[in-house]
Amino acid sequence: MSEPVIEIRNLNVDYGLGDQAVHAIRDVSLTLHRGEVLGLAGESGSGKSTLAYGMTRLLPPPGVITGGEVIYHPEKGDPYDVLSLTDRQLQAFRWAETAIVFQGAMNSLNPVHKISTQLTDVLRAHDPKMSENSRNARAREMLKLVGIAPDRMDAYPHQLSGGMRQRVMIGMALILQPQVVIMDEPTTALDVVMQRQILGQLVELRERLGFSVIFITHDLSLLVEFSNRIAIMYGGRIVEEAPAAAIYRDALHPYSSGLLGSFPALRGPRRELTGIPGSPPDLKGMPSGCSFHPRCPKAFEPCSSKIPVLTPHGDRSVACWLVES
Amino acid sequence: MKYFLQRVSFYLFTAWAAITLNFLIPRMIPGDPVQALVTKYQGQLSSQAIDSLYVLFGLNKDANLWEEYVSYWKQLLTGDLGLSFTFFPTPVSEIISSSLPWTLLLVGITTVISFLLGTGLGVLAGWRRGSWTDGLLPVTTFLSSVPYFWLGIIAIYLLTGPDSFFPSSGGFDAGLVPAFDQYFIPSAIQHSLLPALTILISSVSGWILSMRNMMVTVSSEDYITVAHAKGLSDRRVAMSYAARNALLPNVSGFALSLGFIVGGTLLVEIVFSYPGVGFQLFQALGASDYPLMQGIFLIITISVLVANLLADIAYLLLDPRTRKEG
Amino acid sequence: ACGDSPNDNKNAANGGKVDFLSIGMPNGTVTENNNPFIGTSAGASLGYRWMIYEPLGQWNNTKPSEPLTPWLASEIKWSADYKTVDLVIRDGATWSDGKPLTAEDVVFTHTMIKGNEALNIFAIPYESITADGNKVKMTFKTSQFTTHHKVIGQTPIVPKHIWEKIADPATDTIKEPVGSGPYVLKSFSQQATILTARESGYWGTKPAVKELRYTSFADNNAQATALSSGASEWSFVFIPNYQQTFVAKDPEHFKVWAPGVLGIHGLYINTTKKPFDDPKLRQAMNMVINRNDIFVQAEAAYFHPEIKSVTGLPEGAGDAYIADEYKGKTFSVDAPGAKKLLEESGYKYDGTKLLDKSGKPVTIKLTDPGPWSDYQTTLEIIKSNLAEIGIEATVEKPNQNIWDANVQKGDFEATLRWTNGGSTPFDIYQTVMDGDLYKPLGTAAQQGNFGRFQSPEATAALKAYSNATDETARKTALATIQKIFVEQAPMLPVGSDNVGGAYSTKNWVGWPSDADSYAPLQPTQAGALTVVLKLQPANS
Amino acid sequence: MTASAVTMEQVAPVAAPAKRQRFRFVANKKAAAGLLILAIYGILAVIGPWITPYDPGARGDDLVQPPSAEHWMGTTHLGQDVFSQLLEGTRSVMFVGFFAGIVATVLSVIIGVTAGYVGGKTDEVLSALSNVFLVIPALPLIIIITSTLDNAEDWLIALVIGLTSWSWNARVLRAQTLSLRRRDFVEAARATGERTWRVITFELLPNLTAVIASGFVGTVIFAVLSEITLAFIGVTSATTWNWGTILFWAQGQQALAQNAWWWFVPAGLAIAVLGTALALVNFGIDEFVSPRLRSAGKTKIKTNTGRTVRMRIGFTPVIRKEPLP
Amino acid sequence: MTSIPDAKAPADEVVLEAIGLTKHFPVRRRLRDLFSNRHDAVHAVDDVNLTLRRGQVVALVGESGSGKSTVARLLAQLYPRTGGDIRLHGESTRVKAGTAFRRYCARVQMIFQDPFASLNPVHTIRYHLTRSLKVHGNAGSTDAELEQALHALLERVALTPPERYLDKFPHELSGGQRQRVAIARALGAEPEALLADEPVSMLDVSIRLGILNLLRDLKERLNLAILYITHDIASARYFADQTMVMYAGRMVEGGDSETVTQSPAHPYTRLLIESAPDPDRLTGAAEAADDDRGNGEPPSLIHPPSGCRFHPRCPSAMPRCSTDLPVPLQIGDAPGHWAACWLYDTEEVAK
Numbered sequence A: 001m002s003e004p005v006i007e008i009r010n011l012n013v014d015y016g017l018g019d020q021a022v023h024a025i026r027d028v029s030l031t032l033h034r035g036e037v038l039g040l041a042g043e044s045g046s047g048k049s050t051l052a053y054g055m056t057r058l059l060p061p062p063g064v065i066t067g068g069e070v071i072y073h074p075e076k077g078d079p080y081d082v083l084s085l086t087d088r089q090l091q092a093f094r095w096a097e098t099a100i101v102f103q104g105a106m107n108s109l110n111p112v113h114k115i116s117t118q119l120t121d122v123l124r125a126h127d128p129k130m131s132e133n134s135r136n137a138r139a140r141e142m143l144k145l146v147g148i149a150p151d152r153m154d155a156y157p158h159q160l161s162g163g164m165r166q167r168v169m170i171g172m173a174l175i176l177q178p179q180v181v182i183m184d185e186p187t188t189a190l191d192v193v194m195q196r197q198i199l200g201q202l203v204e205l206r207e208r209l210g211f212s213v214i215f216i217t218h219d220l221s222l223l224v225e226f227s228n229r230i231a232i233m234y235g236g237r238i239v240e241e242a243p244a245a246a247i248y249r250d251a252l253h254p255y256s257s258g259l260l261g262s263f264p265a266l267r268g269p270r271r272e273l274t275g276i277p278g279s280p281p282d283l284k285g286m287p288s289g290c291s292f293h294p295r296c297p298k299a300f301e302p303c304s305s306k307i308p309v310l311t312p313h314g315d316r317s318v319a320c321w322l323v324e325s
Numbered sequence B: 001m002k003y004f005l006q007r008v009s010f011y012l013f014t015a016w017a018a019i020t021l022n023f024l025i026p027r028m029i030p031g032d033p034v035q036a037l038v039t040k041y042q043g044q045l046s047s048q049a050i051d052s053l054y055v056l057f058g059l060n061k062d063a064n065l066w067e068e069y070v071s072y073w074k075q076l077l078t079g080d081l082g083l084s085f086t087f088f089p090t091p092v093s094e095i096i097s098s099s100l101p102w103t104l105l106l107v108g109i110t111t112v113i114s115f116l117l118g119t120g121l122g123v124l125a126g127w128r129r130g131s132w133t134d135g136l137l138p139v140t141t142f143l144s145s146v147p148y149f150w151l152g153i154i155a156i157y158l159l160t161g162p163d164s165f166f167p168s169s170g171g172f173d174a175g176l177v178p179a180f181d182q183y184f185i186p187s188a189i190q191h192s193l194l195p196a197l198t199i200l201i202s203s204v205s206g207w208i209l210s211m212r213n214m215m216v217t218v219s220s221e222d223y224i225t226v227a228h229a230k231g232l233s234d235r236r237v238a239m240s241y242a243a244r245n246a247l248l249p250n251v252s253g254f255a256l257s258l259g260f261i262v263g264g265t266l267l268v269e270i271v272f273s274y275p276g277v278g279f280q281l282f283q284a285l286g287a288s289d290y291p292l293m294q295g296i297f298l299i300i301t302i303s304v305l306v307a308n309l310l311a312d313i314a315y316l317l318l319d320p321r322t323r324k325e326g
Numbered sequence C: 001a002c003g004d005s006p007n008d009n010k011n012a013a014n015g016g017k018v019d020f021l022s023i024g025m026p027n028g029t030v031t032e033n034n035n036p037f038i039g040t041s042a043g044a045s046l047g048y049r050w051m052i053y054e055p056l057g058q059w060n061n062t063k064p065s066e067p068l069t070p071w072l073a074s075e076i077k078w079s080a081d082y083k084t085v086d087l088v089i090r091d092g093a094t095w096s097d098g099k100p101l102t103a104e105d106v107v108f109t110h111t112m113i114k115g116n117e118a119l120n121i122f123a124i125p126y127e128s129i130t131a132d133g134n135k136v137k138m139t140f141k142t143s144q145f146t147t148h149h150k151v152i153g154q155t156p157i158v159p160k161h162i163w164e165k166i167a168d169p170a171t172d173t174i175k176e177p178v179g180s181g182p183y184v185l186k187s188f189s190q191q192a193t194i195l196t197a198r199e200s201g202y203w204g205t206k207p208a209v210k211e212l213r214y215t216s217f218a219d220n221n222a223q224a225t226a227l228s229s230g231a232s233e234w235s236f237v238f239i240p241n242y243q244q245t246f247v248a249k250d251p252e253h254f255k256v257w258a259p260g261v262l263g264i265h266g267l268y269i270n271t272t273k274k275p276f277d278d279p280k281l282r283q284a285m286n287m288v289i290n291r292n293d294i295f296v297q298a299e300a301a302y303f304h305p306e307i308k309s310v311t312g313l314p315e316g317a318g319d320a321y322i323a324d325e326y327k328g329k330t331f332s333v334d335a336p337g338a339k340k341l342l343e344e345s346g347y348k349y350d351g352t353k354l355l356d357k358s359g360k361p362v363t364i365k366l367t368d369p370g371p372w373s374d375y376q377t378t379l380e381i382i383k384s385n386l387a388e389i390g391i392e393a394t395v396e397k398p399n400q401n402i403w404d405a406n407v408q409k410g411d412f413e414a415t416l417r418w419t420n421g422g423s424t425p426f427d428i429y430q431t432v433m434d435g436d437l438y439k440p441l442g443t444a445a446q447q448g449n450f451g452r453f454q455s456p457e458a459t460a461a462l463k464a465y466s467n468a469t470d471e472t473a474r475k476t477a478l479a480t481i482q483k484i485f486v487e488q489a490p491m492l493p494v495g496s497d498n499v500g501g502a503y504s505t506k507n508w509v510g511w512p513s514d515a516d517s518y519a520p521l522q523p524t525q526a527g528a529l530t531v532v533l534k535l536q537p538a539n540s
Numbered sequence D: 001m002t003a004s005a006v007t008m009e010q011v012a013p014v015a016a017p018a019k020r021q022r023f024r025f026v027a028n029k030k031a032a033a034g035l036l037i038l039a040i041y042g043i044l045a046v047i048g049p050w051i052t053p054y055d056p057g058a059r060g061d062d063l064v065q066p067p068s069a070e071h072w073m074g075t076t077h078l079g080q081d082v083f084s085q086l087l088e089g090t091r092s093v094m095f096v097g098f099f100a101g102i103v104a105t106v107l108s109v110i111i112g113v114t115a116g117y118v119g120g121k122t123d124e125v126l127s128a129l130s131n132v133f134l135v136i137p138a139l140p141l142i143i144i145i146t147s148t149l150d151n152a153e154d155w156l157i158a159l160v161i162g163l164t165s166w167s168w169n170a171r172v173l174r175a176q177t178l179s180l181r182r183r184d185f186v187e188a189a190r191a192t193g194e195r196t197w198r199v200i201t202f203e204l205l206p207n208l209t210a211v212i213a214s215g216f217v218g219t220v221i222f223a224v225l226s227e228i229t230l231a232f233i234g235v236t237s238a239t240t241w242n243w244g245t246i247l248f249w250a251q252g253q254q255a256l257a258q259n260a261w262w263w264f265v266p267a268g269l270a271i272a273v274l275g276t277a278l279a280l281v282n283f284g285i286d287e288f289v290s291p292r293l294r295s296a297g298k299t300k301i302k303t304n305t306g307r308t309v310r311m312r313i314g315f316t317p318v319i320r321k322e323p324l325p
Numbered sequence E: 001m002t003s004i005p006d007a008k009a010p011a012d013e014v015v016l017e018a019i020g021l022t023k024h025f026p027v028r029r030r031l032r033d034l035f036s037n038r039h040d041a042v043h044a045v046d047d048v049n050l051t052l053r054r055g056q057v058v059a060l061v062g063e064s065g066s067g068k069s070t071v072a073r074l075l076a077q078l079y080p081r082t083g084g085d086i087r088l089h090g091e092s093t094r095v096k097a098g099t100a101f102r103r104y105c106a107r108v109q110m111i112f113q114d115p116f117a118s119l120n121p122v123h124t125i126r127y128h129l130t131r132s133l134k135v136h137g138n139a140g141s142t143d144a145e146l147e148q149a150l151h152a153l154l155e156r157v158a159l160t161p162p163e164r165y166l167d168k169f170p171h172e173l174s175g176g177q178r179q180r181v182a183i184a185r186a187l188g189a190e191p192e193a194l195l196a197d198e199p200v201s202m203l204d205v206s207i208r209l210g211i212l213n214l215l216r217d218l219k220e221r222l223n224l225a226i227l228y229i230t231h232d233i234a235s236a237r238y239f240a241d242q243t244m245v246m247y248a249g250r251m252v253e254g255g256d257s258e259t260v261t262q263s264p265a266h267p268y269t270r271l272l273i274e275s276a277p278d279p280d281r282l283t284g285a286a287e288a289a290d291d292d293r294g295n296g297e298p299p300s301l302i303h304p305p306s307g308c309r310f311h312p313r314c315p316s317a318m319p320r321c322s323t324d325l326p327v328p329l330q331i332g333d334a335p336g337h338w339a340a341c342w343l344y345d346t347e348e349v350a351k
């Protein structure tokens, strides 16, 4: 496996402070390697988005990062902790090193500015010396790259279809050739045909440009198909992390296997669907021990008292007493 | 075409109904201009004058309401607003044209300044929440609730006087003749400072508050987060992303407030003896001067309708989503 | 920079000596209208019409019984029955366009008024108007004894050669006035009207004041503020607590002079409403009204001079007319006396409450428009005065138009209102008691007798007074009128009008005063011209 | 299929609803302060006339006296007690404000909601009506109408203010109703078979509460200012006192020029404080309605260690402390 | 609920039928259209035929904006239709409001797409369900009976114990719970047909499954006719007896679910199924070769393409496709399998 780009170490994120605080991310450690697609899955509310925003310090109030480190390894130079950067350094770091594509493209694009303005102002902010013409040329190039005719440069977001807007966002994310692209449910609002088109394009671009991707979705079949490794989150923690194929074939954590047993397959023989009983935990009143134990069909003695830690097992890690023992 | 006609007829209907009401309402006032005039002079005008005044004002002939209404429309359509009673026999149009500029300049400029200032402060207060700007809010809330005529009177008392820079009343120095020269303009500006300040203080907070709230709302939009994620400078995010979008609802509010310029600041003009339309209206009310009232109402009606139109156009210009697809 | 700016000479004015006089009136805005006959014109509202146009004679309101001072007419002679007047027109008077003023102009003016009801604001019954050389003779259908000052002293004379070309003199705004007076119009704006002294051609002495600046203020407050800041040097306005709010600002220069005239304010009582149809009750009420309180608290101790004589005639201007019977008889607050009077005439008390003869408590509604704060104050005082004799009064503040209509229709119980004013007490008593003006309840009585007072005796006496041809007849008639007024108390007089003003001696001196009351000190009166002509620079 | 519906039973404890939503409004500090002031005014409106130290209209011997032990706010030119006038005037101001507010609100709800929900011709007619009322200048209209009244009693003034000031709220409500009308829950109620009047009163109106309430508060402020303005220019009831009447007398007597500030200032302040209280309540409603404003309410937070952190959009604060137990 | 309506009725009885159903929405006119006489309309649904039978689930799939929800709303009589007919038990019905509409509601109920929007945030669960029972007279006559009926309803959708949910507000429930309340509300009317508009699209995979199981269970126990709208084809395969595919306002294919999903006939259906994520495909194996196929935007519904609406994107388009509107053609492999595509025209095949 290649060297890491981003190492998240013991990240903790709260919403609010004091007694009101909701611990949305607890002690999460995760490593993204150069050139890979890391999938992040889990039920809704499990903290996937919080993790993505937290590691870039983009959480809106009342989000607070209460601990941990996010070590970034630049292509050249020494690694540094993103969470310790000053505001100015952070501004320079953003987009140039990590770019983010959000869930709703309509909401991610400013409705009152032309997309050309929104593409070029990144360039202006990060490279003030660049000339107007070369900025435009670069923007045009990026649009072509994501399959949009450059003559749509002067369109406003609402004049583009949902898929085109999403592709503009991807183009914008790549315009500074960042090392890492974080994608938070980039295709859930689109239908399957469009979804495939966009993801296909992304994979192709990644092969050409060599950036790494953190890909967040709760559509497991999509993840299994598109990512190299998958991390499964539950209740603010990562419960399992493994190569995609490995998880699909043989999930170690009962929650992961529950998830995998919940979606019907389109092809092949009709599978039996198991589902997961119960409903996701309330972050304010987390069960003791393993937070999944009240829903776990295989729960046993230590599960309700001790929190399992994510421990490596070969090329995968899992946090479950079942595997420990 | 049918749709267009529908819109137009809707506007025409509104204008017609408003103008008709404007015609009827002043006539609900009991008494007549002659009596009002005699009463105004409280004995200085002998009651022997009454008969001659009826003849003078042309009120000695009986006309029923319907005939008056018909002739009112005839006049209106020929652009004639009739003669004022208060200032008999000055035509209403002359009175309005001599006082409207004052109102438009004083209240208009003040409204614009108030909007710009309020919006600017609102942007600051909304963007830099938690800083000193938070202190702005209680003060402005309080000021916005102060009756502005009260504020104006206090300002006159505290700030004007024999040696004060601020004149206590009027639109310009009594010794001057209105002209665009180096004497008149500074004097007009000097005279407008206090009334403008009064309006400004009591109206600016409305803009601050609404702009701040819009900023707060817009700040949590995804595209703001994206703008931050793009590493843009704080200033650029605040202005080009947050403020630019937060401005939209305020702009139509602003256009509408332009429509209320004419009718909205009656008391400031009264308190400061400012030669504007609001004050004329107030005088007309006291004098049962229907033609003048109607004329001013007409101006107000038209300006509100035009302001509505402006609001639409402004929105069209500022929000590409409402523009026609290209 | 702008060479031909109309404001260029402003600097000159600032350079040391002040050669202008700032005059203000609290009449709201004005529009450019210099027609001297129209009451709504700026000229009338601010008073500058009298600086441009002149009357035949000058009447001194403060000394109403004195003969008029010859002005454009050098001689004014009325016949004994006051139906004919003979005038000699002054030589040497010219119009501001240079043409001479002749008897023809006088005849033209009065003939024009005669033939145009809209211009005949005094409703003068002209008969004939003829000229003979520089002499003019006018005859009238009725005696002009009570209105002669209006014909001669309050009718401006206008140039024939200009006015004969005016299509409708009643609705022309005369943008470029040409008059015989010492001033010509320099400029007009809503803010200020500026008059400058004529370079030449004025028949009298050239005025010392080179420029008159008339400003119209929105209301009394603005005018009073302008006075106390010195922005206005002369005005006629009600100044509450004027000693403190005005005079104290510059005691050396700021002065107020408010001589009473023959026109009064009083509480009209609706004599058709029970129990106020009883003169005794009205008398009793008259006895408890504290006129001094009203004078001091409501009228700032100057504006409506207190009426002391029981005849309702003001001090000074009215003195000459008081009947012998009432000479020296003054009002005094006498609550016990009033109570006694009431009880003697059949009224009873229930505790402190007064009961009328039928046993019902006596209550009265006092009405006047809300915005008239001095009237409102007066009513409040009357209310508490009446309470002393057990009458429960309430004060109502209808809108002015409603009040007008109600008062005219007789739909009120008691209201504070003014009377007409004139050169004799006739106007006062006529407004209150004239049976000829009587209209039944519900019909608008526009000219007077709002209280529906019915006394044929009074009507006859009023007629006799105005038509009398000699002094004794007038005196008898007036004595009768006064007796009725005092005994029947159809209206309770409170204060008189004044023709004074507030002024500043900082720049100009020579104002009329008690010691030398040569003219009214109200800028809108015809006599204001006399004042302006007398003013001299303060530091000369 | 093994996971039958019956096994989908709740296992995780459903978090007890800590506080019912309706009390949260009072928990808002601004709203609470506003309500408190309003309550005081309300109490004074009821008991004010009974606790006045003097008859507010009674003349006394101390004319234009500054505040003293006998006259807390001094006296007028007639020796009346300003404090008593102020107390007595509270009732009229509160009555007119709230009565006019209720009239205008009821009208605006009836007209606005009907226009928005029923649509079509009805909408056209009602919209035209409110447009006409919007176009006609309110204050002059109120002056004219009240000037035709024989005696402008409080309830009449309030009625006139109410009848002339509903149009703006009606427009807002119409727009809001239009957006609600197509909401699924309204359609769903219709699809359930509810009658139209039930849909309007039970489905739409409760959701418009906030808009209606803030419209109501706005109208009350407008009505109070209008009443005071009317009284100030002399259009007022004969028998009752309000703060405008005090200002009217004070201005008529040039209180300030007489240096009698005690006569002029308190009434204006009383108005301003009432207005502020209403504005505070309005904020409360705004924040109550818009969760965005609510959550964004807190901008400074204190950490456990006593440090103050400013919440900033785009730069999530990082507070490192001991990792969670 | 005490009895199951018409439980004895034959299982394949037709409950609700749409024939040639058409809906055009007039377009809001823009400023520049003011002077023209154009009357544009969104052709949201054109000539749709659909049959719901007792005890059967019909799935309706298709891309976003293809008119699926519109069909459901038309069937629920929430929109007036532009053309075509809706037959309830063979009887043509057109109701707008009033008693007739309520009577129709009692037999055909709709579950809205979004459980977050279809429950009124200001009312409790009890209110929602009580209204549904009361409006259709299923509430019994006493409070006790009402309570019992409420409990029965909640138990039927597996929200147990009922007391825990009755007095909650919608925002206090999770998405899955809300969706079940919405279903319970529809069941409160004791309908014969249930129109479920994407009842699971907003939900998580694990919760999704619960709802689908619940619907299937209800279908079997209550003998309901269900229209299941989704764009998740895999769930259609799993859950529905029949599947219909819609494209740009028209039905393009229909038939037995297994057949339609396993051997799709229409090129659009094929594109749809190929696009669906498939975990069994290898990582990153997004066929670049596929790129030219199906690329392009969904068509404008204001000016829909002439002929077959899919022809601009169709890899096997023929000249005929752009001119002639394809008719439904029987596909050989399974009974009832049809597609509206000229590829299956026997003459064409013969050529």
Ligand SMILES: Nc1ncnc2c1ncn2[C@@H]1O[C@H](COP(=O)(O)OP(=O)(O)OP(=O)(O)O)[C@@H](O)[C@H]1O
Residues within 6 Å of the ligand: A015, A016, A022, A024, A042, A043, A044, A045, A046, A047, A048, A049, A050, A051, A061, A062, A063, A218, A283, D295
């Ligand atoms: N402002 C907030 N205040 C309190 N809790 C919050 C706030 N924002 C999010 N949360 C909680 O944090 C948890 C994680 O939320 P997050 O958005 O990261 O979930 P997610 O995994 O992205 O879910 P989804 O798949 O639905 O997007 C959720 O349980 C949510 O309730």
Ligand SMILES: Nc1ncnc2c1ncn2[C@@H]1O[C@H](COP(=O)(O)OP(=O)(O)OP(=O)(O)O)[C@@H](O)[C@H]1O
Residues within 6 Å of the ligand: E025, E026, E042, E043, E044, E062, E063, E064, E065, E066, E067, E068, E069, E070, E071, E231, E301
């Ligand atoms: N009320 C309406 N007025 C105008 N156009 C409408 C209206 N409702 C729907 N449409 C249009 O009709 C078409 C079909 O919409 P519909 O909601 O039925 O699609 P759908 O298949 O349900 O999509 P999704 O999967 O996104 O829910 C769309 O183009 C939509 O824009």
Ligand SMILES: [Mg+2]
Residues within 6 Å of the ligand: A048, A049, A050, A184
């Ligand atoms: Mg998320």
Ligand SMILES: [Mg+2]
Residues within 6 Å of the ligand: E068, E069, E070, E113, E197, E198
């Ligand atoms: Mg849909």
